[in-house]
Amino acid sequence: MKTQKVPRPQSLLSASAIMGFYRQFPKVLHGGLSSLNSLFVMPVRSTMIFSPSALLRCLPLLAVLLLPGCALFEEGADLSNFHTVVLDPGHGGYDHGAHAFRGVDEKMLTLDVAKRVKPLLEVRGYRVIMTRTTDVFIPLGGRTSISNSHPDAAFVSIHCNWAGRRSANGVEAYYFNPHSAPLARNILGEVASCYGSHSRGVKFARYYVLHHNERPATLLEIGFISNPQEDASLQNPAVRQRIVEKIAQGISKIHGGHAPVAVTGS
Numbered sequence: 556m557k558t559q560k561v562p563r564p565q566s567l568l569s570a571s572a573i574m575g576f577y578r579q580f581p582k583v584l585h586g587g588l589s590s591l592n593s594l595f596v597m598p599v600r601s602t603m604i605f606s607p608s609a610l611l612r613c614l615p616l617l618a619v620l621l622l623p624g625c626a627l628f629e630e631g632a633d634l635s636n637f638h639t640v641v642l643d644p645g646h647g648g649y650d651h652g653a654h655a656f657r658g659v660d661e662k663m664l665t666l667d668v669a670k671r672v673k674p675l676l677e678v679r680g681y682r683v684i685m686t687r688t689t690d691v692f693i694p695l696g697g698r699t700s701i702s703n704s705h706p707d708a709a710f711v712s713i714h715c716n717w718a719g720r721r722s723a724n725g726v727e728a729y730y731f732n733p734h735s736a737p738l739a740r741n742i743l744g745e746v747a748s749c750y751g752s753h754s755r756g757v758k759f760a761r762y763y764v765l766h767h768n769e770r771p772a773t774l775l776e777i778g779f780i781s782n783p784q785e786d787a788s789l790q791n792p793a794v795r796q797r798i799v800e801k802i803a804q805g806i807s808k809i810h811g812g813h814a815p816v817a818v819t820g821s
C-alpha cells in the first residue's frame with residue numbers, strides 16, 4: 556500500500572537534537588513535565604551525553620524513538636473505514652499520570668472511562684480493543700503497536716489534564732496527522748460541554764501515541780483534575796457516564812452513530 560511520509564524529528568543522535576525535539580512539544584499540561592519525562596523523554600543534560608556512560612543512559616530513549624519504526628500513516632486510513640476502536644486509557648501502574656486535586660489519580664479515571672466507553676461502542680457495532688484493562692504500565696510503543704496491528708482501527712487515547720494554575724479548565728483533543736483531525740473534532744464537539752466544561756479546541760501535537768500511529772488517532776483530555784470544580788465532576792461516576800456516552804457518540808458520528816458494515820470476502 557502506498558504510504559505517506561510524516562515528518563520526523565531530524566537527527567536523534569545528538570544532545571541538541573534531543574533537546575530540540577523535546578522543546579517541540581507543546582506546553583505539557585497532561586501529566587505534567589515530570590510524568591512526561593518518566594514516560595517519554597528521560598531527563599537529559601546537554602553536557603552529559605558526550606560521555607560513554609551518558610550515551611548508554613540515553614539508549615532507552617533512542618530505542619523508544621527509533622524502534623517503533625515507521626511514523627507512516629496509511630494512505631487509506633481515513634475515518635470512513637474503521638470498524639475497530641482501540642481505546643487507550645492513559646498511564647497506569649507506577650505511572651499515575653496527573654495527581655487529582657482530590658480523589659483518584661489520572662490513571663484510574665482514564666481506565667474507568669475507557670471501560671465505560673467499550674460496551675457503548677460494542678452496542679454500536681464496533682469491535683473494541685483496550686490497550687490496558689487493569690492498573691498496569693504499558694509502554695507507549697506497546698500502545699501504538701496494538702493500534703498499528705489493526706488495519707481497520709481508529710485509536711482514541713483518554714487522558715485527564717493538569718496545570719499548575721488551578722483555574723485552568725476545559726476539554727481538548729489532539730491529533731498529529733491531519734487525517735485524524737475530524738475524529739478529534741467529532742469527539743471534542745460532543746464531550747466539551749456535556750458536564751459544564753468548555754472546549755479548548757482541537758490541537759496539533761507530537762505526542763508519541765499520535766506521532767507513531769498509522770491509524771486515525773486522537774488524544775482526548777477530558778478535563779483538568781488540578782481544577783477543583785472539574786476534578787469534583789470527573790471524580791463523580793455519574794458525570795463520567797455522561798462523558799463516555801458523548802465519547803461514543805463522537806467516535807461513531809462519522810458513521811451516523813453505528814459502525815459501517817464490514818466488507819468481507821475472499
Ligand SMILES: [Zn+2]
Pocket residue numbers: 585586645646652653661714715
Ligand atoms: Zn495523561
